[in-house]
Amino acid sequence: xxxxxxxxxxxxxxxxxxxxxxxxxxxxxxxxxxxxxxxxxxxxxxxxxxxxxxxxxxxxxxxxxxxxxxxxxxxxxxxxxxxxxxxxxxxxxxxxxxxxxxxxxxxxxxxxxxxxxxxxxxxxxxxxxxxxxxxxxxxxxxxxxxxxxxxxxxxxxxxxxxxxxxxxxxxxxxxxxxxxxxxxxxxxxxxxxxxxxxxxxxxxxxxxxxxxxxxxxxxxxxxxxxxxxxxxxxxxxxxxxxxxxxxxxxxxxxxxxxxxxxxxxxxxxxxxxxxxxxxxxxxxxxxxxxxxxxxxxxxxxxxxxxxxxxxxxxxxxxxxxxxxxxxxxxxxxxxxxxxxxxxxxxxxxxxxxxxxxxxxxxxxxxxxxxxxxxxxxxxxxxxxxxxxxxxxxxxxxxxxxxxxxxxxxxxxxxxxxxxxxxxxxxxxxxxxxxxxxxxxxxxxxxxxxxxxxxxxxxxxxxxxxxxxxxxxxxxxxxxxxxxxxxxxxxxxxxxxxxxxxxxxxxxxxxxxxxxxxxxxxxxxxxxxxxxxxxxxxxxxxxxxxxxxxxxxxxxxxxxxxxxxxxxxxxxxxxxxxxxxxxxxxxxxxxxxxxxxxxxxxxxxxxxxxxxxxxxxxxxxxxxxxxxxxxxxxxxxxxxxxxxxxxxxxxxxxxxxxxxxxxxxxxxxxxxxxxxxxxxxxxxxxxxxxxxxxxxxxxxxxxxxxxxxxxxxxxxxxxxxxxxxxxxxxxxxxxxxxxxxxxxxxxxxxxxxxxxxxxxxxxxxxxxxxxxxxxxxxxxxxxxxxxxxxxxxxxxxxxxxxxxxxxxxxxxxxxxxxxxxxxxxxxxxxxxxxx
Numbered sequence: 001x002x003x004x005x006x007x008x009x010x011x012x013x014x015x016x017x018x019x020x021x022x023x024x025x026x027x028x029x030x031x032x033x034x035x036x037x038x039x040x041x042x043x044x045x046x047x048x049x050x051x052x053x054x055x056x057x058x059x060x061x062x063x064x065x066x067x068x069x070x071x072x073x074x075x076x077x078x079x080x081x082x083x084x085x086x087x088x089x090x091x092x093x094x095x096x097x098x099x100x101x102x103x104x105x106x107x108x109x110x111x112x113x114x115x116x117x118x119x120x121x122x123x124x125x126x127x128x129x130x131x132x133x134x135x136x137x138x139x140x141x142x143x144x145x146x147x148x149x150x151x152x153x154x155x156x157x158x159x160x161x162x163x164x165x166x167x168x169x170x171x172x173x174x175x176x177x178x179x180x181x182x183x184x185x186x187x188x189x190x191x192x193x194x195x196x197x198x199x200x201x202x203x204x205x206x207x208x209x210x211x212x213x214x215x216x217x218x219x220x221x222x223x224x225x226x227x228x229x230x231x232x233x234x235x236x237x238x239x240x241x242x243x244x245x246x247x248x249x250x251x252x253x254x255x256x257x258x259x260x261x262x263x264x265x266x267x268x269x270x271x272x273x274x275x276x277x278x279x280x281x282x283x284x285x286x287x288x289x290x291x292x293x294x295x296x297x298x299x300x301x302x303x304x305x306x307x308x309x310x311x312x313x314x315x316x317x318x319x320x321x322x323x324x325x326x327x328x329x330x331x332x333x334x335x336x337x338x339x340x341x342x343x344x345x346x347x348x349x350x351x352x353x354x355x356x357x358x359x360x361x362x363x364x365x366x367x368x369x370x371x372x373x374x375x376x377x378x379x380x381x382x383x384x385x386x387x388x389x390x391x392x393x394x395x396x397x398x399x400x401x402x403x404x405x406x407x408x409x410x411x412x413x414x415x416x417x418x419x420x421x422x423x424x425x426x427x428x429x430x431x432x433x434x435x436x437x438x439x440x441x442x443x444x445x446x447x448x449x450x451x452x453x454x455x456x457x458x459x460x461x462x463x464x465x466x467x468x469x470x471x472x473x474x475x476x477x478x479x480x481x482x483x484x485x486x487x488x489x490x491x492x493x494x495x496x497x498x499x500x501x502x503x504x505x506x507x508x509x510x511x512x513x514x515x516x517x518x519x520x521x522x523x524x525x526x527x528x529x530x531x532x533x534x535x536x537x538x539x540x541x542x543x544x545x546x547x548x549x550x551x552x553x554x555x556x557x558x559x560x561x562x563x564x565x566x567x568x569x570x571x572x573x574x575x576x577x578x579x580x581x582x583x584x585x586x587x588x589x590x591x592x593x594x595x596x597x598x599x600x601x602x603x604x605x606x607x608x609x610x611x612x613x614x615x616x617x618x619x620x621x622x623x624x625x626x627x628x629x630x631x632x633x634x635x636x637x638x639x640x641x642x643x644x645x646x647x648x649x650x651x652x653x654x655x656x657x658x659x660x661x662x663x664x665x666x667x668x669x670x671x672x673x674x675x676x677x678x679x680x681x682x683x684x685x686x687x688x689x690x691x692x693x694x695x696x697x698x699x700x701x702x703x704x705x706x707x708x709x710x711x712x713x714x715x716x717x718x719x720x721x722x723x724x725x726x727x728x729x730x731x732x733x734x735x736x737x738x739x740x741x742x743x744x745x746x747x748x749x750x751x752x753x754x755x756x757x758x759x760x761x762x763x764x765x766x767x768x769x770x771x772x773x774x775x776x777x778x779x780x781x782x783x784x785x786x787x788x789x790x791x792x793x794x795x796x797x798x799x800x801x802x803x804x805x806x807x808x809x810x811x812x813x814x815x816x817x818x819x820x821x822x823x824x825x826x827x828x829x830x831x832x833x834x
Contacts, residue, residue: 035070043067054097072149135607154557154567156242156614162235180240181651181669186801199673199721200255204626214253220410234302244573246551247511254573265298265339271833278826282308314379323379330359361385364816374798381421403448429473439464457496464489484523505559517576520544543579563603617648643677673721678713687711689810698760722754739781756803764803796823
C-alpha cells in the first residue's frame with residue numbers, strides 16, 4: 001500500500017524547499033553525502049544543501065515518511081534514489097534540479113532528460129524519460145561502525161545485499177564461501193560452522209572453543225558455531241571484513257569478521273512470500289510483512305521453514321534399530337522487529353528471533369568408503385537433533401547533533417539435544433549430548449562524523465555460561481561421560497578509533513582497544529555403567545584463566561581521483577586463550593596477529609567497472625591448533641599453541657556492467673600460508689604411531705626414537721588454504737515485449753589443491769575442483785513476482801570440506817570426512833506486495 005498525495009499540481013512550490021541556488025555538474029559527478037535517516041522533508045532539504053541542486057516537493061507528498069540514510073560517495077541521482085528508496089517516491093529532473101513524484105502510478109520513472117513543468121501529463125513524462133545510468137551497484141556497509149559505501153571504506157570488505165544473495169542461492173553461512181576471496185566455510189559434525197579466513201580459523205567447535213572469525217548478527221557477537229546457520233532470510237546485507245578487526249570488533253576477530261544484518265522495519269506497507277521446491281524433497285517457505293503503525297512506530301515480521309531429505313543415505317540399516325539418513329534439514333524460524341522513532345533524535349530498534357532445528361542433523365562419513373559412495377553409508381543408529389535458539393537484540397540511537405550515542409544489547413539462549421553415531425566400520429555406537437548455553441552482550445558507543453574528524457569510542461562486555469552432558473557408548477557397554485555443569489567466559493573491553501581528513505584527499509586513521517578475558521570451568525570425566533551409575537572418575541576438568549591484550553590500528557587512505565583510492569594499514573588482533581581436559585596446567589595461550597595491508601579501490605568507465613585489489617602480510621604468534629591427544633588414558637581434543645605462522649597473499653574483486661543487460665563479476669585470491677615454527681614436543685597419536693614412518697606427510701620426526709617423540713611442523717601448509725581460488729559469474733538479461741525480463745546467470749568456483757588438516761597426510765587432502773551453478777529467472781514487468789529455476793553443483797562433484805584420520809589408532813588411511821552437498825536443483829517462486 002502506498003500513501004497517495006492529496007495535493008494537486010498547483011502547490012508544487014508551496015511548502016517546498018529550494019535548498020540550493022545553482023545546479024552543478026552532470027549526474028555522473030560524485031560527491032560525499034552525510035544525510036542521516038530522518039523525516040523525509042528535512043532530509044530533502046539537506047540533500048539540496050549538500051548537492052547544490054534545487055529540490056522541490058509538496059508537503060502532503062512527503063508527510064509522515066522517512067528517508068533512508070545516505071552516507072558516502074554518490075552521484076546526485078544515486079543519492080536521491082537511495083534517499084527515497086523506502087518512501088514509495090521517485091523523482092524527475094525539473095529545471096536545473098529535481099522534483100519528487102509518486103512511484104506508484106504511470107509517472108513512475110527514474111530520470112527525465114529535460115525540465116518537467118508541474119502541468120506535464122504522465123504520458124509526456126514517460127515520453128521524456130531516459131534510462132538509469134549503467135553503473136555497478138554499491139552497497140552501504142557499517143564495517144567501521146558508521147555507514148559508508150564499500151568503495152569508500154579503506155578495508156578489504158566484501159558486501160552483498162539480501163536480494164542478490166537470494167538470487168545466488170545463499171541460504172546459510174556455509175554458502176558464503178564463494179562470495180569473498182580467501183574465505184572457507186564448512187559444516188562439521190553437529191552442523192557446527194567452521195569459518196576460515198585468510199588461512200586462519202578454528203576446528204574446535206566444542207563448548208570451550210572459540211572461533212577466529214567473529215560472526216555478528218545485527219551487531220551482536222555469536223559465540224557458538226552451531227547457532228549461526230539458520231538466519232539467512234529477510235536480510236538487508238552481509239559484510240565479510242577480512243583481516244584482524246582488533247580495534248572495533250575485538251573479541252575473537254583475529255582473522256576477520258562476518259556481519260549479518262537483517263531488514264529493519266520501514267514506514268511503508270509491504271510484504272513478500274517465497275516458495276521453493278527441489279530434489280531431495282526440498283521445500284522452503286518464507287514470508288515477510290512490514291506495517292507502519294503511525295508516524296513513530298513500524299513492525300516487521302518474517303519467517304522461514306526449510307526441509308529436505310538427507311544427502312547422506314543409510315543403505316545398510318543393520319540389526320536392531322536401523323540407521324536413518326543424515327545431512328537432512330528440518331528448520332523453522334521466525335523474527336519480529338519493532339522500530340520506534342518518535343522524533344529525529346531518538347531511534348529504538350528491538351529484534352527477537354527463534355530457530356528450531358530438527359531432523360537427523362549433520363554427520364561425517366567414514367573413510368575408506370564402505371559403500372564406495374560418499375553420499376551413502378552403513379548405519380545402525382537412529383540419530384536426531386532437537387535444538388532451539390532464542391535471541392533478543394535492542395539497539396538505541398540518540399542524536400546529540402555533535403555526536404550519536406548508541407546502545408547495543410543482546411541476549412542469546414541455546415538448548416541442544418542430539419543423538420549421533422560414530423560411522424567407523426568398527427564402531428557404529430551412539431553419542432548422547434545435551435547442552436545449555438546463554439550469553440549476554442552490552443555495548444555503548446559514542447561517535448560523530450562531523451567536519452574533518454570521524455570518531456567512535458565505546459565500552460563492551462560479554463558474558464557466557466554453559467553446561468554440557470556428553471555420553472559416548474564404549475565397546476564394552478560402558479559410557480565415557482563428560483559432565484561439565486559450569487563453564488563460563490567473561491570479556492570486557494574499551495576501544496576507540498578516529499579518522500582525520502588531513503586534506504580533501506588524504507585521511508589518517510588510528511585506533512586502540514584494551515581487552516580483559518576470564519574463562520574457566522568445573523567438571524569431570526567419568527566412566528559410567530550401562531545404567532548410567534558412576535563406575536570411576538577418569539579425570540577432573542578444572543580451569544580458571546585470565547588474559548589481557550591491547551590491540552591497535554594505524555592507517556591512511558588517499559583519493560587519487562573521485563573514483564580511485566589507495567590505502568595502507570597496520571593492525572593487530574587477539575584471540576583469547578583457553579583450556580582442555582584435565583587439571584592445571586591445561587591452558588593454552590592467546591594467539592596474536594600483526595597484519596599489514598595495502599589496497600586500491602577503483603571505479604572505471606563511468607562506474608561501469610569496479611576493481612578492488614588488496615595485498616596482505618600477516619604474522620601470527622602462538623597460533624591455536626587443535627588435535628586429538630591422550631588425557632588420562634582417553635582421547636580428547638587438545639589445543640596447543642603453534643609458535644609462529646606467516647600468511648601473505650593477494651585478493652581481487654571486480655564487477656563489470658559492460659551493457660545494460662550484461663554483468664560479469666569475479667573474485668580471486670592467491671594465498672601462501674605456512675607454519676614457521678610449530679613443534680609438538682610429545683607428538684600426538686599420529687606422530688607416535690610407528691606405522692606412519694613411511695607415510696606421506698609434511699612434518700619431520702625421528703621414528704628411530706621410541707614414543708612419545710617430538711614432531712616439527714615447520715614449513716607445513718596451514719589447513720584450508722588453497723593457493724588459488726576463483727569465483728566468476730556472468731549474467732545476461734533479456735527484455736521481453738510484455739515488459740517482463742528473463743535473466744540467465746552462470747557462476748563457477750575453482751579451488752586448487754588444499755590440505756584439510758595440518759599433518760599433510762594424503763588421506764586428508766582435497767584435490768582441485770570446480771563447482772558451477774546455473775539459474776534462469778523470469779521477472780514480471782511490474783516487478784511483483786518472479787520464478788527462478790536453478791542448478792547448484794552442476795558437476796555433481798563430491799567435495800570434502802572436513803577430513804580427519806583416526807586419532808584413536810594413529811592410522812592415516814581411515815577416519816571421517818564431511819562432504820559438501822551433491823547436485824541440487826529446483827524452482828523458486830517469489831512475490832512482493834504493497
